[in-house]
Amino acid sequence: MSSIFSSSPTLFLADGSLDGFLCAVAAAVEACPDPEAGAGRVMVAGDRDAAPGLFETPLRVPADPDRATAFFDRLRDHATAAVARRLIHLWSAEVPALAEVARAYAALAFHHGPRVDQFHAHPIVHQALLASQRVTGEIHRLKGLLRFRALADGSLYGPVAPDANSVVCLGGHFQARLPNERWLIHDTRRGLAVWWDGRCLDTGELAAAAAPPVTAAEAAIQEWWRGYYAAIAIPERRNPVLQRRCMPRRYWRWLIESPGGE
Amino acid sequence: MDLASKIAILGEAARYDASCASSGTRREAPAGGMGGAAMGGICHSWADDGRCISLLKILLTNYCEYDCAYCINRRSNDLPRAAFTVEEVVTLTLEFYKRNYIEGLFLSSGVTGGPDATMERLTRVAETLRTQHRFAGYIHLKAIPGASPDLLRRAGRFADRLSVNIELPSGASLQRLAPDKNRDGILQPMGLIGRGITESRAERRQSRTAPRFAPAGQSTQLIVGASPENDRHILHLAASLYSHFDLKRVYYSAFLPAGNPSLLPALTTPPLRREHRLYQADWLMRFYGFAADELLDDQHPQLDETLDPKAAWALRHPQFFPVDLNRAELGILLRVPGIGPTSARRIVSSRRFASVRFEDLAKLGVVLRRARYFIACPGQPAEIVVAAQSPERVHRLLAANDPAGNTPYPTSVPDDGMMVADAPGLPVQPWLLPPEPAPPLPLPAGKIPTPELAWGAATAVPT
Numbered sequence: 001m002s003s004i005f006s007s008s009p010t011l012f013l014a015d016g017s018l019d020g021f022l023c024a025v026a027a028a029v030e031a032c033p034d035p036e037a038g039a040g041r042v043m044v045a046g047d048r049d050a051a052p053g054l055f056e057t058p059l060r061v062p063a064d065p066d067r068a069t070a071f072f073d074r075l076r077d078h079a080t081a082a083v084a085r086r087l088i089h090l091w092s093a094e095v096p097a098l099a100e101v102a103r104a105y106a107a108l109a110f111h112h113g114p115r116v117d118q119f120h121a122h123p124i125v126h127q128a129l130l131a132s133q134r135v136t137g138e139i140h141r142l143k144g145l146l147r148f149r150a151l152a153d154g155s156l157y158g159p160v161a162p163d164a165n166s167v168v169c170l171g172g173h174f175q176a177r178l179p180n181e182r183w184l185i186h187d188t189r190r191g192l193a194v195w196w197d198g199r200c201l202d203t204g205e206l207a208a209a210a211a212p213p214v215t216a217a218e219a220a221i222q223e224w225w226r227g228y229y230a231a232i233a234i235p236e237r238r239n240p241v242l243q244r245r246c247m248p249r250r251y252w253r254w255l256i257e258s259p260g261g262e
Numbered sequence: 263m264d265l266a267s268k269i270a271i272l273g274e275a276a277r278y279d280a281s282c283a284s285s286g287t288r289r290e291a292p293a294g295g296m297g298g299a300a301m302g303g304i305c306h307s308w309a310d311d312g313r314c315i316s317l318l319k320i321l322l323t324n325y326c327e328y329d330c331a332y333c334i335n336r337r338s339n340d341l342p343r344a345a346f347t348v349e350e351v352v353t354l355t356l357e358f359y360k361r362n363y364i365e366g367l368f369l370s371s372g373v374t375g376g377p378d379a380t381m382e383r384l385t386r387v388a389e390t391l392r393t394q395h396r397f398a399g400y401i402h403l404k405a406i407p408g409a410s411p412d413l414l415r416r417a418g419r420f421a422d423r424l425s426v427n428i429e430l431p432s433g434a435s436l437q438r439l440a441p442d443k444n445r446d447g448i449l450q451p452m453g454l455i456g457r458g459i460t461e462s463r464a465e466r467r468q469s470r471t472a473p474r475f476a477p478a479g480q481s482t483q484l485i486v487g488a489s490p491e492n493d494r495h496i497l498h499l500a501a502s503l504y505s506h507f508d509l510k511r512v513y514y515s516a517f518l519p520a521g522n523p524s525l526l527p528a529l530t531t532p533p534l535r536r537e538h539r540l541y542q543a544d545w546l547m548r549f550y551g552f553a554a555d556e557l558l559d560d561q562h563p564q565l566d567e568t569l570d571p572k573a574a575w576a577l578r579h580p581q582f583f584p585v586d587l588n589r590a591e592l593g594i595l596l597r598v599p600g601i602g603p604t605s606a607r608r609i610v611s612s613r614r615f616a617s618v619r620f621e622d623l624a625k626l627g628v629v630l631r632r633a634r635y636f637i638a639c640p641g642q643p644a645e646i647v648v649a650a651q652s653p654e655r656v657h658r659l660l661a662a663n664d665p666a667g668n669t670p671y672p673t674s675v676p677d678d679g680m681m682v683a684d685a686p687g688l689p690v691q692p693w694l695l696p697p698e699p700a701p702p703l704p705l706p707a708g709k710i711p712t713p714e715l716a717w718g719a720a721t722a723v724p725t
């Protein structure tokens with residue numbers, strides 16, 4: 001930690017994992033608890049558009065699950081669970097600049113405690129709330145837009161390509177809804193999956209592969225849904241602008257229905 | 263007839279019902295069952311008309327003995343007819359639900375064999391889903407006017423929501439356009455459902471195991487533009503329905519030229535902008551503390567289609583403005599155009615830290631385009647203050663910037679939830695913001711009078 005005592009600011013480098021992210025934020029906040037002072041900044045290593053500044057001393061912070069958990073709990077006890085969870089959202093957004101927002105937000109939260117979120121006009125709080133809302137908003141959206149396909153063995157396969165690395169957050173929702181089915185949700189963009197085998201929920205890596213074949217029975221049910229989808233729109237009220245605002249095109253890829261008749 | 267053809271016919275027949283909300287209940291799958299319901303509701307898709315698809319909204323049959331002039335399913339209309347069996351609807355619901363296409367079922371029906379036989383079939387679908395299949399998804403059933411109280415009580419045990427559509431905003435129009443229905447046949451079930459909901463809520467406060475009765479409440483729908491009632495009449499009716507029957511929602515549905523042309527106005531396009539303004543006014547009554555009387559009066563019986571109703575109210579009440587953002591209480595902030603419940607609450611909490619400045623407002627979610635002429639706070643540019651002294655000019659500026667004023671089809675059917683940052687024209691998407699309780703409603707002057715139920719055979723139709 002020699003760099004902290006030197007005059008040059010430290011660049012706390014996190015690896016891409018959630019634990020690594022939390023550890024880097026923890027290291028930065030512990031080194032300099034004053035939210036405004038900015039004696040160091042946090043960056044996720046491997047981000048192409050972020051590079052150490054000329055006078056920064058890079059410090060690689062190893063991912064340590066125990067340290068990450070301890071930091072999360074400490075923040076939760078100091079502020080609220082919602083505040084602590086926001087750091088996870090900032091990580092899952094995968095936006096380079098948000099690593100530094102996470103550091104400043106965590107420092108502010110230690111400073112102001114549970115009231116931190118009331119300070120909406122503060123630029124850091126504002127950015128943190130906005131980014132975390134975007135992530136939770138997408139999770140909520142995917143709870144609706146995810147489509148399962150029944151495979152030949154009766155299990156359900158649900159491919160998605162979310163903006164944020166949030167597919168794990170869908171597991172609990174579907175576990176509660178479909179406890180007697182076996183299903184797998186596949187983040188085809190990141191090659192990650194969360195699945196339920198009827199007894200336990202698990203996550204892991206799963207390479208993107210071609211979509212599994214659709215049985216004849218499944219094709220018939222998909223056809224019913226497509227027919228229903230086409231019938232339910234009122235032609236006199238056609239409104240593609242509103243439709244795309246509510247359901248952006250990037251989410252259409254894994255739908256069964258064909259919005260806009262495409 | 264194969265199932266695919268039935269789906270096409272009976273889906274199309276159901277699409278004129280505006281409601282598709284799946285909110286208001288929380289439920290978890292029972293052992294061996296499937297499904298659940300989320301408090302805020304979940305949209306699963308958006309149709310080509312921009313409306314959210316949350317439920318499988320379908321008719322059990324579009325055969326109908328009645329002849330309501332505004333309805334495509336009326337017996338005198340020549341169109342393909344179909345009927346599902348109970349098992350077919352059950353299968354469709356379960357298969358769609360399992361694939362996450364839908365949040366549940368919204369089942370309605372044309373009347374065949376009388377109201378009781380029809381209601382019994384609807385109830386049987388819900389009962390089969392709940393008891394045989396342990397289905398815990400959302401179920402909305404239409405209550406058929408004239409159905410017996412016993413059947414409605416049974417329906418309420420299985421459904422999350424029940425609704426009776428009033429459709430026509432006055433008794434006189436009902437008589438003229440829906441001769442087979444009558445006032446009592448509609449109001450009695452609404453009253454019964456309302457009582458059932460209140461009683462079950464009270465019982466469940468005593469005991470968690472007391473049976474639920476339509477826990478997500480009841481709603482109704484009014485057709486706009488098929489009959490001559492003005493907006494003032496419609497808003498008064500809505501206000502009285504909210505207070506008399508404890509309704510969750512009143513839906514407004516722009517009349518489409520699908521009805522009997524000899525009895526109905528010949529419209530080339532549906533009055534979508536009018537429908538949209540009514541939704542905004544409805545929101546103002548439910549979440550912003552406005553009374554129907556404040557929004558419209560004898561001199562202004564119709565909502566201004568070029569302006570959202572809150573801005574129109576503000577321009578008619580210059581003595582109320584500017585509102586000092588660092589002093590005004592919540593109920594007053596809510597009266598400012600461009601400030602919604604969320605931004606009002608943020609202003610109140612933010613000014614505890616430091617006084618709120620003009621440049622902070624966008625971050626707090628205030629829609630400055632509209633709010634700027636009605637507020638006072640440090641940092642405010644002087645030219646805005648000058649502009650605010652000229653109401654005609656502000657009216658023009660606001661109308662030019664109104665999102666709904668500039669698009670041919672501004673409308674959306676808001677799902678249950680809060681209006682986002684007071685933005686008119688936006689569908690309400692609960693996921694954009696965490697759910698928040700409705701704010702307390704301190705009114706600046708007077709109080710909301712309990713309106714008489716402004717709907718009945720004796721009501722004169724305004725011309």
Ligand code: SF4
Nearest residue numbers: 326328330333336372
């Ligand atoms: S009762 Fe009237 S509104 Fe209902 S389906 Fe029949 S004709 Fe249509």
